Amino acid sequence: MKKTNQLPTAFLAGLLLALPPLSAPALAEEDLAVTEIVETVDLDQPAATDGWSFPVALEDMNPEYIVLANKHYLLSEDYVPRDLVKVPKDPKKGGIKWKSAPKEGHQLRKDCAEALCAMNAAMREIDGFQEMYLKSAYRSYRTQKTMYRNRLAKHNGKDDGWVSQPGASDHQTGLGCDVIPYNWTKKSGMNEKMMQEEECQWMAAHCHEYGFIIRYPAEKKDWTEINTEPWHLRYVGIPVATYIAENGLCLEEFHQQLQAAIDGYLAAGGDRSRVEAFIQVSSDEN
Ligand SMILES: [Zn+2]
Numbered sequence: 001m002k003k004t005n006q007l008p009t010a011f012l013a014g015l016l017l018a019l020p021p022l023s024a025p026a027l028a029e030e031d032l033a034v035t036e037i038v039e040t041v042d043l044d045q046p047a048a049t050d051g052w053s054f055p056v057a058l059e060d061m062n063p064e065y066i067v068l069a070n071k072h073y074l075l076s077e078d079y080v081p082r083d084l085v086k087v088p089k090d091p092k093k094g095g096i097k098w099k100s101a102p103k104e105g106h107q108l109r110k111d112c113a114e115a116l117c118a119m120n121a122a123m124r125e126i127d128g129f130q131e132m133y134l135k136s137a138y139r140s141y142r143t144q145k146t147m148y149r150n151r152l153a154k155h156n157g158k159d160d161g162w163v164s165q166p167g168a169s170d171h172q173t174g175l176g177c178d179v180i181p182y183n184w185t186k187k188s189g190m191n192e193k194m195m196q197e198e199e200c201q202w203m204a205a206h207c208h209e210y211g212f213i214i215r216y217p218a219e220k221k222d223w224t225e226i227n228t229e230p231w232h233l234r235y236v237g238i239p240v241a242t243y244i245a246e247n248g249l250c251l252e253e254f255h256q257q258l259q260a261a262i263d264g265y266l267a268a269g270g271d272r273s274r275v276e277a278f279i280q281v282s283s284d285e286n
Helices: 009-017 025-030 034-040 110-124 141-154 184-188 192-196 198-210 218-224 238-246 251-267 272-278
Strands: 084-086 107-109 132-136 176-181 212-216 229-235
Touching (some): 084 110, 107 110, 110 176, 110 229, 176 184, 192 229, 198 229, 198 238, 212 218, 238 251
Antiparallel strands (some): 084 107
């Protein structure tokens, strides 16, 4: 991954040239030209003593973007993402269509909203693709509570696996969104047959390029305990999404791998302050 701390070569060369002559003899003895010296200063390499052996660097993960929300890792009632923005709804101006939305509009965390709009812009360029629309985005704990209660009432008090309990919804993270081909609901309702739509197949294959994963894939029901949802995207950032896609994981599996890597890192004497923010303890243990 590209590091932002790489200094321009010209700047380094300037620094070396500006060194007082007294510090130069050792270099002169080696008969190295300034350009050769500069090439030996490799700022792109992680420090050898880093100790972090997980395939995704700590610097490439935002702990807030990989937060797990499910029935074993409940978000608190007051968990509200701090940078929610209203998603622009005009696709001609770089937004994504809505059909209906809560009165404050559909909201997502800023990076997630931008990534979604970028992905939608790319999809609109593809011949034969229908317009996509944003059906659902951020939902508060309270909204989820109402939805869950209504769902139970409709099914004689039974949880049918379609609506998460409050605190367990990926939508509360402000990083989960339901993205649907425009004409779909008129045809068949919300079910896994949506995967037949080429737009959904495209999203499954390409959403990681924008930092998203399909949060509830068909083959991961044992892990997610949620029915297949080809429409539910979850923003985790590009490095993590790419790792998850390349390794065929779901977020629960990724979380398990990461927590194991953190345990290993700490057991080997790693710096706790570097990984503290990534540690998420199951609510089952409380
Ligand atoms: Zn959803």
